[in-house]
Amino acid sequence: MASAEEMKIFGLWDCKEIEVKDISLVRYINLTERLVPHSAGRHEHKRFHKSFVHIIERLANKLMSPGKNTGKKILALNVVKSALQIIELKTGSNPIQVLVDAIVNCAPREETTRISYGGIVYHTAVDSAPQRRVDVALRLLAQSVRKASFNNVRTFDEILAEQLILASTNNPNSNAIKRKQDIERVALSAR
Numbered sequence: 001m002a003s004a005e006e007m008k009i010f011g012l013w014d015c016k017e018i019e020v021k022d023i024s025l026v027r028y029i030n031l032t033e034r035l036v037p038h039s040a041g042r043h044e045h046k047r048f049h050k051s052f053v054h055i056i057e058r059l060a061n062k063l064m065s066p067g068k069n070t071g072k073k074i075l076a077l078n079v080v081k082s083a084l085q086i087i088e089l090k091t092g093s094n095p096i097q098v099l100v101d102a103i104v105n106c107a108p109r110e111e112t113t114r115i116s117y118g119g120i121v122y123h124t125a126v127d128s129a130p131q132r133r134v135d136v137a138l139r140l141l142a143q144s145v146r147k148a149s150f151n152n153v154r155t156f157d158e159i160l161a162e163q164l165i166l167a168s169t170n171n172p173n174s175n176a177i178k179r180k181q182d183i184e185r186v187a188l189s190a191r
Contacts, residue, residue, distance in 0.1 A: 007033035009054075010081050013084065013095060016033070017094070020100055027051065028134045030053060031054070032054065037056040038073065051134075057077075059080055062138045063076045084161075090165060103134060105168060106141055113126050125187040141163060143179070144167075144179070
């Protein structure tokens with residue numbers, strides 16, 4: 001059994017020096033030391049306990065649904081692992097830091113909600129809660145990877161690596177960054 005000093009994600013990457021640049025998301029991006037990020041649904045029935053699930057496992061969970069590979073978590077974790085290896089080869093930095101930067105950049109700060117007064121419905125801008133920001137960022141990343149991989153000859157892990165690198169650099173070519181900007185633009189117009 002590996003000691004806590006040498007515990008690394010997939011036995012390859014250390015999470016100790018990872019820095020979350022948005023201070024409001026620090027509590028909701030879990031980077032505890034684990035060998036394999038698989039909690040087996042331990043936090044499933046407790047409200048708001050998804051913030052105790054490792055961020056790599058949460059990304060793999062988002063990549064599983066919906067469709068052909070629903071429920072194949074080992075397959076999703078292997079895809080995430082190979083995507084992180086590709087990121088490390090392309091950028092030369094810790095791929096977990098790239099993932100965290102992508103989540104911080106894709107998290108919308110403001111959204112809209114529906115308010116109705118006497119049968120009249122209109123939208124108003126609201127600030128997003130930090131846990132919802134992480135949830136929406138993971139969903140946007142998973143949707144952008146799914147959209148980019150449709151009718152594409154490249155493998156799913158190559159596309160995941162590319163989308164994470166684009167999102168971590170705040171590149172507008174990333175579909176997740178485009179969607180985040182659309183959400184914030186609609187919220188700005190609904191003020």
